[in-house]
Each structure stands twice: as structure tokens, then as C-alpha cells.
Amino acid sequence: MKQDLPERSAPARSANSRPGTGEKYERLLAGAAELMARRGFSETTMRDVARQTGFSLAGMYYYFHSKEDLLYQIQQRTFSTLLEQQQQAATGPGTARERLGRLIRSHLAFYVRHAHELKVCTYELESLTGEKYHAVERIRRDYFALAAQIVGQVMEEHGGRPASEKAVRHATLFLFGMLNWVFMWYRPRRDGSVDELADEMTAFALTGLVGSAP
Amino acid sequence: MKQDLPERSAPARSANSRPGTGEKYERLLAGAAELMARRGFSETTMRDVARQTGFSLAGMYYYFHSKEDLLYQIQQRTFSTLLEQQQQAATGPGTARERLGRLIRSHLAFYVRHAHELKVCTYELESLTGEKYHAVERIRRDYFALAAQIVGQVMEEHGGRPASEKAVRHATLFLFGMLNWVFMWYRPRRDGSVDELADEMTAFALTGLVGSAP
DNA sequence: TACCCTGTCGAACGTTCGTTCGAAACCAAC
DNA sequence: GTTGGTTTCGAACGAACGTTCGACAGGGTA
Numbered sequence: 313m314k315q316d317l318p319e320r321s322a323p324a325r326s327a328n329s330r331p332g333t334g335e336k337y338e339r340l341l342a343g344a345a346e347l348m349a350r351r352g353f354s355e356t357t358m359r360d361v362a363r364q365t366g367f368s369l370a371g372m373y374y375y376f377h378s379k380e381d382l383l384y385q386i387q388q389r390t391f392s393t394l395l396e397q398q399q400q401a402a403t404g405p406g407t408a409r410e411r412l413g414r415l416i417r418s419h420l421a422f423y424v425r426h427a428h429e430l431k432v433c434t435y436e437l438e439s440l441t442g443e444k445y446h447a448v449e450r451i452r453r454d455y456f457a458l459a460a461q462i463v464g465q466v467m468e469e470h471g472g473r474p475a476s477e478k479a480v481r482h483a484t485l486f487l488f489g490m491l492n493w494v495f496m497w498y499r500p501r502r503d504g505s506v507d508e509l510a511d512e513m514t515a516f517a518l519t520g521l522v523g524s525a526p
Numbered sequence: 527m528k529q530d531l532p533e534r535s536a537p538a539r540s541a542n543s544r545p546g547t548g549e550k551y552e553r554l555l556a557g558a559a560e561l562m563a564r565r566g567f568s569e570t571t572m573r574d575v576a577r578q579t580g581f582s583l584a585g586m587y588y589y590f591h592s593k594e595d596l597l598y599q600i601q602q603r604t605f606s607t608l609l610e611q612q613q614q615a616a617t618g619p620g621t622a623r624e625r626l627g628r629l630i631r632s633h634l635a636f637y638v639r640h641a642h643e644l645k646v647c648t649y650e651l652e653s654l655t656g657e658k659y660h661a662v663e664r665i666r667r668d669y670f671a672l673a674a675q676i677v678g679q680v681m682e683e684h685g686g687r688p689a690s691e692k693a694v695r696h697a698t699l700f701l702f703g704m705l706n707w708v709f710m711w712y713r714p715r716r717d718g719s720v721d722e723l724a725d726e727m728t729a730f731a732l733t734g735l736v737g738s739a740p
Numbered sequence: 741t742a743c744c745c746t747g748t749c750g751a752a753c754g755t756t757c758g759t760t761c762g763a764a765a766c767c768a769a770c
Numbered sequence: 771g772t773t774g775g776t777t778t779c780g781a782a783c784g785a786a787c788g789t790t791c792g793a794c795a796g797g798g799t800a
Contacts, residue, residue: 369779369780371779412735466736482723482726482727486707489703489705489706489708494699509696512693519734519737520729520730521677522680523733571787572787581748584790587788593789
């Protein structure tokens with residue numbers, strides 16, 4: 313009785329199972345995220361995850377349906393939480409510049425607390441297929457729209473009139489480029505706290521190299 | 527004049543083989559780079575590369591020793607060419623701001639001409655091991671130093687005194703974040719020419735959101 | 741013709757992968 | 771102690787992977 317649903321993650325075993333919560337389930341996701349962040353999705357084997365989390369190879373499959381499902385759970389949970397947090401940080405009071413500063417700071421703070429998971433979200437979207445891919449991409453698009461809105465407001469606040477859609481889009485992509493590249497180099501001991509880093513990045517985004525004082 | 531690197535990729539066949547040049551060899555590297563850029567290194571199988579380039583599976587191994595060697599050849603060749611080009615573009619005459627503009631424009635122009643190869647260079651360093659990893663990392667470090675030097679000059683030119691090493695380092699990493707993220711979204715039809723994009727990015731890097739006019 | 745070097749390839753080898761299956765262990769409720 | 775659902779796992783399966791091997795065609799040279 314295999315599933316014949318086109319996409320879906322499918323029921324698999326009867327109708328019970330897979331609480332979606334629980335201490336062991338969390339440990340599984342966290343362990344998998346750590347390995348996938350370090351080595352990449354396809355370089356991470358289920359045997360690695362089993363060793364890391366203390367489960368047996370077969371035992372893990374009680375909690376999810378497939379390796380891709382495991383990746384999906386990590387991305388969906390992490391990105392949803394981040395988006396929710398950012399919607400609060402970005403829609404609060406203050407000028408557009410202040411909201412942009414909060415967005416950057418809050419993103420980096422989230423990164424510090426969930427580095428592995430966020431790295432997986434950022435770099436492993438393309439390891440998902442079908443509906444899982446589109447579901448995560450939808451969240452990502454929402455997050456981009458949220459940031460683009462603020463960037464547009466900053467540009468309008470300063471320029472006196474709305475900036476072109478393309479200019480806003482590109483500036484937002486520059487911002488995400490900076491944010492997403494942080495995974496590749498940030499080490500607290502060498503680079504200072506994320507609060508400091510957030511200030512530097514905000515200054516760079518607002519006034520660039522020749523506008524920021526050291 | 528071939529390498530006798532420590533790490534060695536093993537002699538494999540006698541002492542001949544692997545010209546390192548030749549039309550077929552180029553076709554092999556280009557085809558492999560295209561697949562690896564699109565799907566990633568470990569998702570790209572040797573059978574895929576064979577199909578893409580018209581070789582047989584075994585036939586390809588006349589030209590290199592292993593899959594990792596193939597990846598290394600792509601990265602080493604591409605990055606060396608880029609670095610050489612950028613050393614010229616960045617050490618020419620003009621103010622530091624002008625040199626930064628040339629660096630950005632030249633990097634993006636190279637991206638347009640060698641998109642697949644550069645994407646592989648940017649995202650598949652960690653698929654290399656041992657001496658191959660370190661060899662490519664050395665080129666990457668040189669490229670970073672080149673950019674950091676110009677960024678530092680821009681900051682000094684404006685601030686009147688040298689900026690802190692950390693500030694220069696972080697600003698350079700912000701710049702590379704923007705540049706390297708371009709792979710993820712740039713489409714000429716929608717986003718305009720790379721010359722336009724280079725101008726936008728240079729303006730953003732120099733004066734930020736509130737300094738650039740739309 | 742005989743020889744050898746350069747390219748090429750079908751077929752296979754050994755390994756590792758994600759996943760499955762049946763059985764066993766656990767445990768609260770009777 | 772028996773039951774029945776929940777959770778765990780050793781062992782195996784089939785597929786796919788990178789790589790190798792022996793063979794062989796082509797063509798330049800003696």
C-alpha cells in the first residue's frame with residue numbers, strides 16, 4: 313500500500329507516528345542540521361546522522377519518511393520561525409532606517425542562535441524537489457518581500473520619491489548577499505559580536521564605504 | 527611541465543597522458559563545469575558528464591585521474607585567469623574609488639563570460655581535499671587580499687587615515703557577499719546588463735542606500 | 741608487414757547509499 | 771501475566787556511484 317499521491321510527504325506507516333514534536337525528534341533535526349551545515353546535504357549520509365544522534369539507522373525512519381523529508385522539516389521550521397520573528401522586528405515603530413537596522417540585527421541574532429539550521433536553509437533549497445521545494449521557496453519569497461519593502465522605504469525616505477522596482481530589488485539582493493555570505497567567514501573570536509557586526513553592516517548598507525566612519 | 531604536487535593525484539597510467547590542453551580536454555572541462563554549476567559537484571555523476579560531452583564513461587579517464595581532479599582543474603584554471611585579469615584591472619591608474627569600480631565591473635564581466643566555471647569556483651571549494659584544497663584556497667586568499675587592498679584605500683582616501691584592519695576585512699567580505707550572491711539571481715533579461723549592474727553595485731558599495739540616486 | 745603509441749570504450753568490480761522488513765524490546769492498562 | 775500499541779534495531783535489498791581493466795581501432799614509422 314504505497315502512497316500514490318503525486319507530491320506530499322505521504323503517510324507511510326498507518327496513521328500514527330511522527331509526532332512532529334518531542335525531545336528525540338528535536339535532537340534528530342538538530343543533529344542532522346549540524347552535519348548538513350558542515351558537509352552539505354548530499355555529503356551527509358543517514359548513517360552519519362544516526363551516529364551523531366545515537367539512533368540506529370533504521371530507528372530514525374520512525375520519525376520521518378525520507379532524507380529529503382528530514383531536510384524539509386529543518387528548512388520549513390527554521391524559516392517559518394525566522395520570518396515570524398522578522399515580521400515583528402520590521403513592522404515596529406521608527407524610521408525606515410531604524411527598521412532596516414533592526415532587520416539586519418535580528419537576522420544576525422537569529423543566525424547566532426540557529427547557525428546550522430539557517431545555513432541549511434540558505435544553501436540547500438535546491439536539494440528539495442516538487443512541492444517541498446515550492447513550499448520553502450514561498451517562505452523565502454515572503455522574507456525577501458519583507459526586506460524589499462523596508463529597503464524601498466529607506467530609499468524613498470531619502471530620495472523623496474519612490475525608487476524604481478528594479479533598484480529596490482537589486483539593493484535588497486545586495487543586502488541578502490552580504491547577510492548570506494556571513495556563514496562563510498564569521499567567527500566570533502576574530503570578528504567580534506554579532507551586534508557589532510550588525511552595526512557595521514547597517515552602516516555599510518546605509519552610507520557605504522565613504523559614508524561610514526571607522 | 528606537469529605538476530609534481532605532494533598530495534599527488536596518483537600517476538594512474540604510465541607517465542604520459544593528460545595533455546592539459548586540447549579541444550577535447552576543453553570540452554570536457556566546460557561540460558563538467560556546466561553540470562556542476564547547475565546541480566552541484568556531488569550531484570553530478572561521471573555518467574552525466576560523459577553524456578553531456580559525448581565521451582564514454584571510461585574514455586574520460588584518459589584526460590584526468592579522478593572526479594576530484596576534474597573539479598580541481600576547473601577551479602585552478604578559472605581562478606588563476608580571474609586573478610590575473612583582476613590584478614591588471616585593479617592596479618591601474620585613477621583614484622581608489624575608480625579602481626574599486628573597475629574591480630567590480632571586471633569581476634562581473636568575467637562572470638558573464640565564465641558563469642558556470644566561476645560558480646563552481648565560488649561554491650565548490652569544500653569539495654576539494656588535501657593539497658588541491660589548499661592550492662585553490664591560496665588563490666582565493668590572494669584575490670581577497672587584492673580586493674581588501676583597494677577597499678582599504680577607498681576608506682583611507684575618504685577618511686583621511688587608515689581604517690582598522692577589521693573594518694577593511696569586513697567591508698571586503700560584504701563586497702564579496704554581494705558579488706557571490708549574484709549567481710543566485712541574475713538574469714540578463716530581467717536585471718539589465720552587467721555594466722548597469724556593476725554601476726549599481728559600485729554606487730551601493732561607495733555611498734550605500736541613502737547616498738545613491740536612483 | 742610489423743610495431744608502437746595515442747585514444748577510446750564495453751563491461752565489470754567493489755563500495756556506499758537510502759530505504760525496508762520482520763522481529764524484538766519497552767511499557768502502561770487491564 | 772497477558773495484551774496491544776509504541777519505539778527500536780540488525781540485517782538485508784536494490785540501485786547508483788567512481789573507478790579499473792583488457793581489448794581494440796587508427797595511424798605514423800620502420
